[in-house]
Amino acid sequence: MFLDATQTAARLPYPALVAQVRAVLGDDNVVAPQRVVQPLAGGAALFAMPAADARIAIAKLITYTPANAGTGRPAIQGDVVVFDVATGERRFVLDGPTVTARRTAAVSVLAAQLLAPTMRASLLIVGAGAQGRAHLDAFVQVLGVRDVLIASRSASSAQALAEHARSIGANAQVITNIDAAMRDCPLVAMCTPAREIALNAVPRADAFIAAVGAFTPAMAEIAPDVCLHCAQHGRVVLDTRDAIHEAGDLIRAGLDMQSFATLRDVVRSAHAQTQPRRGPVLFKSCGWAGWDLAAARTAALGDS
Secondary structure (H helix, E strand, O other), rough: OOOHHHHHHHOHHHHHHHHHHHHHHHHOOOOOOEEEEOOOOHHHHEEEEEEEOOEEEEEEEEEEHHHOOOOOOOOOEEEEEEEOOOOOOOOEEEEEHHHHHHHHHHHHHHHHHHOOOOOOOOOOOOOHHHHHHHHHHHHHHHHHEEEEEEOOOOOHHHHHHHHHHHOOOOOEOOOOOOHHHHHOOOOEEEEOOOOOEEEEOOOOOOOEEEEEOOEEEEEEOOOOOHHHHHHHOEEEEEEHHHHHHHOOHHHHHHHHHOOOEHHHHHHHHHHOOOOOOOEEEEOOOOOOOOHHHHHHHHHEEEEE
16 A cells, blocks of 8 residues: 555654654664665765564655755655565555654654653744644644744745644744744744754753754754753753764764763653753754654554
8 A cells, every 4th residue: 555645644643653652762672773874966865764663664765855945846755665574565655755754743742742841832943844844733733832933944935834833723923033033932843954054042941942954964953052052051862872973963063972861761761751851952853763663653553
């Protein structure tokens, strides 16, 4: 069964997807080797990402083509193939860009649930592309966010996302001064193409920043001083250990990433989750095949 973008999204409702992301982190049967990244001409790349648990195995094969920006073609294209472990049969194929957007937003929501000093607050979204929209939907549907500020290099994209926000019951405003907006928004989702620094302002003491735009060592969307401030006065958490070699924002800041906890550490440590939430939290997400496995699990629930 080949599922298109709309069908794939229908199989991945955010509450169920967030639950499966958390379940994957607690499942000792999950294996997900480090992804293979094959550089292509023009700054593009081919990503191969396998993962498995005791019941299903997945293989994600996608291309990332930054030159597609502004052309109408998506930057991320490809598929996630889902297999039955017991029989070896292919069960279905999911739309790769849809899986990537929705599982990334679900991971950010789980991180906010576990780490954000405050969750019932306004949300600043920087970047109005696929990730910006996915984070808007996930934070509204799961966390109940109702006030959203949106910033984008493309005014038309920002307006379109604001209109979408209003259509799902949120109050939305397009802004141009990102650093000034940081004073008003405890929740921040950085979803830019990460070709240049977009965030230079020191965050509030109760801020939670989900940074998902930069996922290679050469990419960055947050200024080094902001990363250093969060590390010194709050907390930096990685989505997985793979981010140590991939998080361009943190690499540029010269931080000791070996010392940072991962989302798995947080999920598995009841002690860590009960610690007082002091200072800004920077959650750095670079992606992992385990998140795609969580999406496949969620989709499989609708297939049973």
